[in-house]
Amino acid sequence: MNIQAYVVLSAILFTIGCVGVLTRRNAIVVFMCVELMLNASNLALVAFAKQHGNLDGQIAAFFVMVVAAAEVVVGLAIIMTIFRTRRSASVDDASLLKY
């Protein structure tokens, strides 16, 4: 089976996520881009697992999903709180923790 297409798709998705994280200010969008990167890597993991004919990559993908779920819980809670206090979800506004 040729996995080239899967890996290329994974790379495209990852790049989109990456650019999104770096360029967008809205915390929710940044968050979604992070999810996009995670799932891009999941896709690559599953594809490689298929190529190697074992379950290692799939198990790793499950782990990533679990982490992503946990991250969503915590991350959304933080974004909510920030939004409530500042009436803004811009990540550039929350820049008080610095030198």
Add this chain to the structure above:
Amino acid sequence: MIALHGGSSIPVVDPTSADGVFGLLWLVIALPLAGAAVLLIGGKYTDKWGHLLGTLLPIGSFAISLAMFISLLGRDDHDRQIDQHLYTWFQTGHLDVGMDLLYDPLSALFLLLITGVGSLIHVYSIGYMAHDPRRRRFFGYLNLFVAAMLMLVLSENYLGLFLGWEGVGLASYLLIGFWQHKPTAAAAAKKAFVINRVGDMGLSLAIMLFFVTFGSTSFTVISAGAGDASTTTMTILGLLLLLGACGKSAQFPLQAWLLDAMEGPTPVSALIHAATMVTAGVYLIVRSNFVFELAPHAQTVVVVVAVISIFWGAWIGCAKDDIKKALAGSTMSQIGYMMLGAGLGVAGYAFAIFHLLTHGFFKANMFLGAGSVMHGMDDDVDMRHYGMVRKAMPVTYLTFAMGYLAIIGFPGFSGFWSKDKIIETALADSWLVGICALLGAGVTGFYMTRLMLMTFFTNKRWEKGVHPHESPSVMTVPLMVLAALSVLGGVFLIGDWIVDFLAPVVGTAPHEEPPIPALAVTVLAVCVVAVGVAAAWFLVGKRDVPRVAPQDVSFVTRAGREELYGNTINDTLVVNPSRHLTAALLATDKYAVDGVLTGGPVAVGLFAGFARRVQNGYVRSYALSILVGALLVAAALLAVNLA
């Protein structure tokens, strides 16, 4: 047992183990040491009776020494070296040092001198220090000194000797600076300690060289193997030992500390800086006869140092107005005589020790006498404020006079016999040295007569409100005993007893006819002394002594008052360069070392000031950093894998 090297007459130390009364040998040291421990640790709880305990213990040591001495006399000549092995001091590699005590004729005489004169001075101190609030501590230090000095003369190896050597140095430091509230006393103590360190360096180097050469520091081993070592080694050893001796015995060029050491209480000057400690250098040389006999060049240097010291000390003694400093100059000069005797080899060792003993008697006597005078004159030491003291203090005057007659060598008195013998031996060795010794005796006559006249005769020059009075009997009785010893000290020479007695230690000199008969030398010596005394009478005794030292004096007097510029020389050659070096080191530390050390943190701080700007609070820039970092890592991995 006496074994001799093939052909030469250097005796080998070969002691038998201690039995009978000699088993008590360790107690001689232990008693005063225990006294020092009790008095110094017990603190104020021993204030009431401390001085009594401190006096009784040296007397106990004296009793044991006397018993052992009598027992030693009962032994055969060849059986007079006794060793007591106490324990193994330490053992490391090839070095095995035992805590061994050696009791032989030489240490026997020293034991009697140290404990005997020491006990008398302890008794005297009870009176002299009666009004001092720290009298108990004074006795603690004195006991410490006595114990260390006994260790010095009893040890069977050079390391044990060094232990005692440093012990007396410590005690001397503590006692010179006993009145530490006086800055001059504190400085004098430090000076004595530092100058002694120079000498100690010589002695410690000698001990190391002994170990390298003979694999041991024991007298027994070294004296047995002395013949096998090269003359060069022996000469170096001799010179190093001489350096040590010069430091401890205040001989040229390490003499400068002795005069300042007179800042200590007078009993200290009598015990440590006249009778015992300063003679340790002479002991060291006589004890190391097996080195010096094989190092003729070192012996020559000893003689040269001795002759310089004789005149150096005498010169100072002639010019000083401070009674204790004049006596200190005299001490240096008289130790010069002992060194001269020791430098002359087998023929002179016994006479060096003889003069050491008689000097111990008469100089202790005179120092204590000077202390008694000071006691009556409200602690004034300037002889220009004395005069006619004999009326007020007849006992002090009479006992002091005995010491005076002994030191100038008045016929019949102890100093006459001992100094005469050294001059005789010196003349037999070399004309030049002999004549120097003879002239030295004349100068001795001059300065001692000057001291005697200025103190006890001539016009009254007392300060207002000073009423001299005789000292209490606790002080005068030791004076009387010492005066008697000063007169009778010559008995050691009857039938050449001391020469025969010391022969097992220092060997026997081959009998030679002196170039001029002994009687002629004696008459000559007495004449020279008479000239010195007469000169003092005309220059001091017949005139009125001014109360203030005249300033328009010749260079000779001025140099004498300045201690022959010994301090100036030391300052220029050693002290000031050291000061500059210290200042330079301090500056280096402050600017260079501290600069590097504090400069580092400052640079790190500056760098951190810039580096922390990275922490700007924008999440997206962090994300970019992470991305760039991840890309770099990936690139690096690829580069490594592809390479």
